[in-house]
Amino acid sequence: MLPETEWFTEICDEAGSAFSFKIKEKLVEVQTGFQKIEIFETEKWGRLMAIDGFIMLTDRDNFLYHEMMSHPVLFTHPDPGRVLVIGGGDCGTLREVLQHPGVTSCEQVEIDEQVTRLSEQYFPELCSANNDPRAAFHFVDGIRWVKDAEPGHYDVIIVDSTDPIGPAQGLFTEQFYRDCHRALGEDGLLVQQSESPLIHQRLLKEMHTAMADAGFAAVNTLGFPQPVYPSGWWSATLAGKTSDLTRFREQDATQRPFETRYYNPGIHRAALAMPTFLHQQLGK
């Protein structure tokens, strides 16, 4: 038994599993117009943010997710200048994006301003690029933002959202992918967090189908470890208008002028490899 005063536990009903982190104290709990945000100080994982009871990130392992949501897509695009992040309110993805010197603007469209304000306070290292002049913040609905975007405006769209329930549900639809496709330039790329390869195979298949139906020429899923999400195994799905998504700017990735803790060109190639069961499930 894990007493609630000492442990934060997330139950994943779908997987019949749960995982828990030992906590020192709850730092804050806020009910916003959209969701309940809690932040804890843990024993071994630094700070932990949960939204509606689901762990979003910890200090200790968020580098895996944030690096894999940004560097593979940015090194796959030939010359990414204008980047849009949908969701991503903790600003960790924005920070990684702005490490790429060629990026001229990174707009973050997060529906719930409180996620960003609390991150600035409790996860300052994730927000270290928030004052970069290339960063812009819009606290509005991302689905609407993409629908209204000028055609061909963005080079890369990163969908760094919560699970496909509640406010994020509309981010996993063919209509949204059509709007992304229209908002992207010629070599445009979309990447979206796409849940666990082990637990969410049906969702992955639906995403691949919907992205292809929306007009994307290539769709690839990249796997990576993510200890604080169910099964500890997570994925990002990349959709491209024209590119072969298995090729990327390897030399630029090798000579990247910034530090990473997980990402490197070998890891990029590795993430593109698919388990046999996923080849079978996705029919590719």
Next chain:
Amino acid sequence: MLPETEWFTEICDEAGSAFSFKIKEKLVEVQTGFQKIEIFETEKWGRLMAIDGFIMLTDRDNFLYHEMMSHPVLFTHPDPGRVLVIGGGDCGTLREVLQHPGVTSCEQVEIDEQVTRLSEQYFPELCSANNDPRAAFHFVDGIRWVKDAEPGHYDVIIVDSTDPIGPAQGLFTEQFYRDCHRALGEDGLLVQQSESPLIHQRLLKEMHTAMADAGFAAVNTLGFPQPVYPSGWWSATLAGKTSDLTRFREQDATQRPFETRYYNPGIHRAALAMPTFLHQQLGK
């Protein structure tokens, strides 16, 4: 709170984390001369075996571990005939090894016969190769077995053990690796489960050092997902007497005459890629 009657929970003190699986019932609990073995029927992961409170395997995800403990090492060796499995009492590794037509014998040396007897009863699919005439079972101490082995006898030694505490502690020492080195033939390969790349970096570094000090010319760590082990991210460390461990029989792996659910040549290459932090930690 997760009531003990409905959930099996494993606490990892070292990581300040825990994970839990919803159970229907406990099928068996046996205290052997070595350890406590429990088997549960879970809601979503099939059957689960725990030893001294630590999850060993579930029906749902053991394929990841068993495939990665056997196929990479066997396809790296030029022509593996004689294979030794130390531990591996659930027989899942033995089953995978015996799928390779070139293997002429696979000896399993498990200290606790009860692990195998209970697996035959509760995990019959893992034991489906136990009657293969190439299989032999010895319920004795694996450390002693390797010490007494004829020099150069084995092509591949697979150490499929519990964590480096209790009976398995001696399997993580330079002396044991020296004995393995002597028991292996010219192109001989050792592979050992080597815990979590995120949580057990010190152990990994110690293993690399001890294996090199024991005379192995090359040491590589392969990562893979393993949802039921702490952090959901696990590894196997390969040590070779002569080989470049990044090359393997890709064509044979592609044309393998058996089914896999995780392993394929792309996954094999991918597993060899190391995160930046591990490159730094291991100094390679």
